[in-house]
Amino acid sequence: MxxxxxxxxxxxxxxxxxxxxxxNHNEQFKQDDGPLEVRKRIEQTYSRLGFASITSDDLRGRFRWFGLYTQRRPGIDGGRTAVLEPHELEDEHFMLRIRIDGGRLDADQLRAIAEVSTQYARDTADLTDRQNVQLHWVHIEDVPAIWRTLEAVGLSTTEACGDCPRVVVGSPVxxxxxxxxxxxxxxxxxxxxxxxxxxxxxxxxxxxxxxxxxxxxxxxxxxxxxxxxxxxxxxxxxxxxxxxxxxxxxxxxxxxxxxxxxxxxxxxxxxxxxxxxxxxxxxxxxxxxxxxxxxxxxxxxxxxxxxxxxxxxxxxxxxxxxxxxxRMIDHMGVHRQRDGRWYVGATPIAGRVSGTALAAVARLAQRHGSGRVRTTVDQKLLILDVEEADVAPLTAALAAIGLQVAPSTWRRDILACTGIEFCKLAIVETKARAAELVAELERHPSLAAAEISISLSGCPNACARTQVADIGLKGQLVRDASGALVEGFQIHLGGSAGLAAGATAGFGRKVRGLKVTAAELPAYVRRVAAAYLDQRHHDEPFAAWALRADEMSLR
Structure with missing residues (x-):
């Protein structure tokens, strides 16, 4: 047969x-008009007539094929995410996703992103866990000029989102x-x-x-x-x-x-x-x-x-x-290349940078390397082709702009999605919460030996790979001690992407009823990290311990 x-x-x-x-409606609008055709309308109509001129199927559908999503209207709390209509949730500003296939950039490209960020996006920039860069606060009127700036250096937003081939992820080295x-x-x-x-x-x-x-x-x-x-x-x-x-x-x-x-x-x-x-x-x-x-x-x-x-x-x-x-490879720190030079990996917190910082990275990449820069799937940056004498001054210069080459385990191993700050699907804050969590955990030297990856997602869609993290945090509303609904997280423990020898890929463990409020999160992570360090067998990874530990140790 x-x-x-x-x-x-x-x-x-x-x-x-x-x-x-x-x-369904998505299949209908894709059949009615090819999604790629929307670019002409953005350039010829919408950018000239403004946000109010955009049709619904273009705004909430075909725009995605060029990396554009309306962002969340400020002031709408997570409890209203699932009950409001799209037009009630959205602002008249856009998130713009720039695709960076293989995570490969040169200094001119990074400068172009920085220029767009500072000129059109309120100096915002987030490194994503798919090697892209996302900007916010973009006006439709500015999109054609943004495209001209990006495309002049070989960058694109084409099919950065949508039902299409999105960015091709690759090794940053x-x-x-x-x-x-x-x-x-x-x-x-x-x-x-x-x-x-x-x-x-x-x-x-x-x-x-x-x-x-x-x-x-x-x-x-x-x-x-x-x-x-x-x-x-x-x-x-x-x-x-x-x-x-x-x-x-x-x-x-x-x-x-x-x-x-x-x-x-x-x-x-x-x-x-x-x-x-x-x-x-x-x-x-x-x-x-x-x-x-x-x-x-x-x-x-x-x-x-x-x-x-x-x-x-x-x-x-x-x-x-x-x-x-x-063992797991994230390329942070200083590493020798095959040609004898070095590459230097540095991390912000959960991918949050700025156009100003990216412009500085472009300058540093040219001053201390060849100008080549890479983004990673862990929301980090590498500068390639560094001579040995340049490693120390480059490391110091990166630290001065908030990018650490020798970060704590907590700063190194945390991911966060866009969260409620900008995303219409989110229920809780993620980026600021990640920064607060890192700051709190770094105050406890006794926990420094715990190599634990943490992922925060603002909703069930797992954009930060929640299910394959050591501690995966899925945003939801939970009740605090007084019974009030507040921002919090359901907790997944012991997930793994299976990238290191001996690690079994899997989605970890959900302990019945294990949820924390956002306010309780730092104390929870401290508690479970301490239990892990106390109970692990020699160099046992967190995921293996979490799968065998008793429930009391995980609460």
Whole structure:
């Protein structure tokens, strides 16, 4: 029996089965007018006539394909997030997401981002956990000028959001790491050149997240499609293909297809998987439109069969699994490159920087390096190509602008999403809460040895990878001691992305009823960190301890 003759669920809006009628409003507006067509209206109409001229389907739909979301109206508390209509929640300002594929920037590009931030975005800038930069307070009238500034240096906001191929995540040390056997940057470049902005791929069932890296320094198991370095015993270095990862309210880890992909084939294999998702992905319900649900229904064997027979027209080579690293890699600190120079990794708190700070980083990267800068999936920055004599002055200069090269474990290992400050979906504050938490924990030297990752998400969507952190904090309203509803968090413990040797990827543990108010959070983390340090076996990681600890130790 051929792959297409196998029984499949009907009525899910799968194009490959001839189900082209739109089954929800999102599918309708994408069919009514290609999302990429909205750029002309932004340039020719909306930027001239202002916010009030924007149609609803463009404002809350197609704008996403160019990295634009309306931000949350100030003063609306988290209790109203789920009850207000979109027009009641939104402000007349935008978040603008700049895509940075592979996390690669040069000094001119970083200066351009800084210029846009300071001139058009109130000096805001956030480093995301997908290597992008997000700006806030953007006016629609300024968007064409912003695009001109960014595109003049090779940057773009095209398909930074939307049901399309979003940024391709990659290792920030691709091409310079002594441990890398194959630099996948040419494949990332080809994918972005050929397919970003391609109308044929601009209407996928849902967002499409990609990671391509030789090193296991990106959370590849949480992406829709991921390729990670692997050495075939006969063919040599290539990439191990994983599909179907995603977090949010129904988290699933990606699964191996069991194939080996040479570097030259990476773009075409990526295209084949993407087209399969476009054609067979579920489009009826938005919350079931990610690839992970199709893969769960089909299984790996059928997915591979359809991929090979219908989209590649050939068999893929069976291959070995990728190898994990001896320990987690986040690239903070000072590290030698393969050419003998050094790269320096520095961290803000939870990605919060500014245009002013980014302009300073651009100057430092040129003064002490070659001008090359990288963003990471952990909301951090690297400066590459630093001579040994420049390491100390660069480290001091970074510290002067709030970027620490030797941060505390708490500053180093904390992530936070945008939160209620700007996001219409959020219920609680995250960025400021992360900064307060770090400041409090740094006041307790006895806890410095606890290497514990913390992720704060303002809602259940897990934009900060809540479920794969040591301590994952999902924002919600909880009752305080007086019975009042206040900002707080449900707690996940012992999650892991499985990137280090001996670590088992998984979503950790939820202890029944384990929630804290935002005010109680620092004391809770202090308490559980102290219990971990007291009870761990030798160098036992937090995730392993959390999965075996008794509930009292976790409360």
């Amino acid at each position: 051929t792959a297409t003759a196998l029984p499949v669920a009907s009525g899910q809006g799968q194009w490959a089965l001839g189900e082209r009628a739109p089954l 691709a091409g310079i790491s002594p441990d890398e056997l194959v630099d996948p940057s040419p494949a990332i470049d080809e994918i972005t050149r050929r397919f970003v902005g391609d109308p044929d791929l601009a209407n996928l069932p849902r967002k499409w997240k990609t990671s391509i890296s030789w090193l296991p320094d990106v959370p590849y198991l949480t992406n829709d499609i991921a390729m990670i370095g692997a050495v075939h015993p006969e063919h040599g270095p290539g990439f191990d293909l994983w599909v179907g990862g995603g977090l949010s309210t129904n988290p699933m880890l990606a699964r191996r297809l069991g194939v080996w992909v040479p570097l030259a084939d990476v773009p075409d294999v990526w295209l084949a998987v993407t087209r399969l998702f476009r054609d067979y992905g579920y489009r009826r319900l938005r919350h079931r439109a990610r690839l992970k649900f199709l893969l769960a229904d089909w299984g790996v064997a059928r997915f591979r069969e359809v991929l090979e027979t219908e989209y590649l027209g050939r068999r893929l080579v069976d291959g070995p699994a990728a190898q994990t690293a001896p």
